[in-house]
Amino acid sequence: MYSEKVLDHFQNPRNMGEIENYNGMGMVGNAKCGDIMQMFIRVNDEGIIEDVGFKTFGCGAAVATSSMATEMIKGKSVEEALQLSNAAVVEALEGLPPVKIHCSVLAEEAVKAAVDDYHKRMAEKKAAEENKE
Amino acid sequence: MYSEKVLDHFQNPRNMGEIENYNGMGMVGNAKCGDIMQMFIRVNDEGIIEDVGFKTFGCGAAVATSSMATEMIKGKSVEEALQLSNAAVVEALEGLPPVKIHCSVLAEEAVKAAVDDYHKRMAEKKAAEENKE
Amino acid sequence: MKRVYLDNAATTRLIPEVLNEMMPYMTEVYGNPSSPHYFGQQSQMAVDRARQQVADAINAEANEIIFMSGGSEADNTAIRGVAERYAKKGRHIITTAVEHHAVLHTCQMLEKNGYEVTYLPVDEYGMVTVDQVREAIRPDTILVSIMFANNEVGTIMPIPEIGELCHEKGVLFHTDAVQAVGHLPIDVKAMHIDMLSMSAHKFHGPKGTGALYVRKGIVLPPLIYGGAQERNRRAGTENVPGIVGMGKAIELACTDLDEKNRRMMRLRDKLIEELPKRIPEIKLNGHPTKRLPNNVNFSIKYIEGESILLMLDLNGIAASSGSACTSGSLDPSHVLLAMGLTHEIAHGSVRMTLCDETSEDDIDYVLEVLPKVAERLRKMSPLYHG
Amino acid sequence: MKRVYLDNAATTRLIPEVLNEMMPYMTEVYGNPSSPHYFGQQSQMAVDRARQQVADAINAEANEIIFMSGGSEADNTAIRGVAERYAKKGRHIITTAVEHHAVLHTCQMLEKNGYEVTYLPVDEYGMVTVDQVREAIRPDTILVSIMFANNEVGTIMPIPEIGELCHEKGVLFHTDAVQAVGHLPIDVKAMHIDMLSMSAHKFHGPKGTGALYVRKGIVLPPLIYGGAQERNRRAGTENVPGIVGMGKAIELACTDLDEKNRRMMRLRDKLIEELPKRIPEIKLNGHPTKRLPNNVNFSIKYIEGESILLMLDLNGIAASSGSACTSGSLDPSHVLLAMGLTHEIAHGSVRMTLCDETSEDDIDYVLEVLPKVAERLRKMSPLYHG
């Protein structure tokens, strides 16, 4: 049912867990559908994602796509991260069963949500700093 | 499907064929239903069925019931022959499949038809003799 | 006793090679294909493989094959499914008078439910023509269902031509190919077939497994509702060994088909030529040339089919008959009657259906036994005055 | 890798003794039971024998058993059959919210066709009461269909009491006993059951064979129309090896049933008692005592079913889940939701179903592995803050 790659990422998830000092966090999905993904990123001053972590409630494909997505955005700029498509995640995992494609969509959305959150925080911070000045 | 007895009567039919000098003949059934039985009897002056023969177009059960019926009436009086029931034929054959019971009914009817024919011939003969006198 | 099996149209022997292929799925690999675990996925892979084998045999795609329990279920699913699904478009169905009961009785049930069915008559050889179909198609016709080859007399219908006509007219075309699959070359695409029924035990596969081919794009309601098996088109835990056996059997059946058929036709034709020389007043039923390679069907005048079968059986020969007596009903074969035979002649028919394993010896044995049987029974018959 | 199969509610291993019984019918004895010749009659006798074995197992008569392709077909035949046959009497059907999809989807199809269906709710244990049924019966109720035991949570319904009520009220009573036959003692007469569905592969018989018991006197239209097989109640060439296997399997399953069940219940209860000690925040689903001897079903909070299954599978343990993710749909098990579980908890369920062959070792292995799996997955879960 699952490719070797998916099973590998499920058994040995990369970047699993909350990271320290994250400045972007996104959570997508809901328990009703059986999948919740939480993504943490720490973006440095150059706009590069220095560190990333995830937590996932969901099926094997949900875990594997989260794990793969974190790998694919780590060390990339936030702009590049926003370009991450679910299709790219599926390809990197050497395919997913048709009924599991929605998991990769969720992973894409989680990344976007984390980046959005980072942008929001930056804007807030900037506004706060401007206020201070 | 068939009892040993039925198979025996099918393979070695008793009293098969037209007999000589018969004085009663009955033919029942029709080709549409797939069964035609013809029964020949020779009744002596004491009213005893001296000889009997049959011809049958039909299934294995039709042949076996005809054969058995001839055995059961041979040497009997015509009155006794009229008492022959299909159930008795079935019993003597050690049973028939339910869908084949109608064959035994046909055998009973063939005997009756032959006896009827005999009675008719006798009546005609008597009338002819009376006319002569 | 020498035993000769000439009832291959009724069912065939499961061949050892097919059984071998099934064995793992009746022993270690017993998972439910719907289960995502190891045991289940082993089964799922086997089902996928078999689906491809079946698809390849008729030039279909794997996802156009729905596995089910046999030919009857396939016929019911196709006809009832189209009737339900397209009731709004129309309620007229065209079929023939010589279909298998799985088609005929389904159509009769639909007639009771407000559908109209045209039963095309056949000629003396059991054949319908494309023109008959053309004339019968109406604006409210939703389905044409015509068998590929007749199970009793072996007549092969003009399927590609009928398929082409149906597609011109925009009418769905189903064919009951239970007697044809594994016996004749079939290409559902080239032949314009929308739905096709098959049954594994007719081509040396296991009993209790069949399939319905449904062309992509046609969506039918299931006959059996329940789980999501077969992509929601047929519920019920898959008969994995049966499906695996069907896949292997169809592959084997289609290998060297022409060569096997040539051999079988030679034996078939030996019976067809020799029997009339040895038994006077007999008549070949079915088409002289457009005929299944394995089918021989004769009416032997003055005698009745079941007693012929029984006497053949007592001599070790298994054959079949269109006689009513074999089925317990009163009317003889609707196929023979539709071909214009009288009841009397229809009752006296014998069908002998060969397979790849039938030997010349078997045929010679029949040529020796059947004439004796006919003679013996004719002596008993009140209709015979030979 | 050690492999432990705990998915016996999905399907069971065909046991060698049953396979042995089937082998002759997949080799020499291949005739069609409808054929009157030697080859056919050999098969017919085997089918008759199996029919008696199945009848004996539930205290029915042989001619009350209709063989078919499985439990789904049996459910469809019973429910659709009663609906069609008794439409004039009424169009109301009573069932439960926790039936198998073979029942539920059939009922939903009927709803689209003008029938009214009452889906009785269940309590937190998945149980319905006789009083609920009594209150639901109306003058136009034609059928009550309630499963004998639930396939997901193992809850055993009060069947004899419901049967008695139905008979008092003059309403037909069908029970889907697919999970109960061969697992619990059943007496259709004493339990007032009119129709009962079963499936051979759930009690170590072959896949692709099932049966419907229909009490004498009840006449249903067939689901599959065609030949006169099964006394005109189910068309299609009989799956002879399947039927033979079903007969043998049911006989074996019912032998020493109590003893086997006692053993299985001890192992079941070991899991039920030990797992909560080793995994905090888990919840047993289903009835604590009125429960199939082989069923264990837990919800493990904060984690999702498919990933539990997958990780168990990677450790050699085959289990099942009520999670939507195993089926590809979005909603989790309708059974767990009907019992009042939240989506989140319902998604995190694991079903382990034992069989006679399950060993103490197997159970200990699960007790070792499952807590580790739960811990690992909880660490990954955004819902867990342990």
Ligand SMILES: Cc1ncc(COP(=O)(O)O)c(C=O)c1O
């Ligand atoms: C309660 C219940 N009913 C019906 C079925 C359907 O049986 P089958 O898959 O053999 O058609 C099953 C099993 O899948 C079941 O557990």
Ligand SMILES: Cc1ncc(COP(=O)(O)O)c(C=O)c1O
């Ligand atoms: C032409 C035809 N259609 C349908 C069937 C039904 O197939 P099955 O008995 O496998 O259901 C048969 C065989 O019995 C057949 O010969």
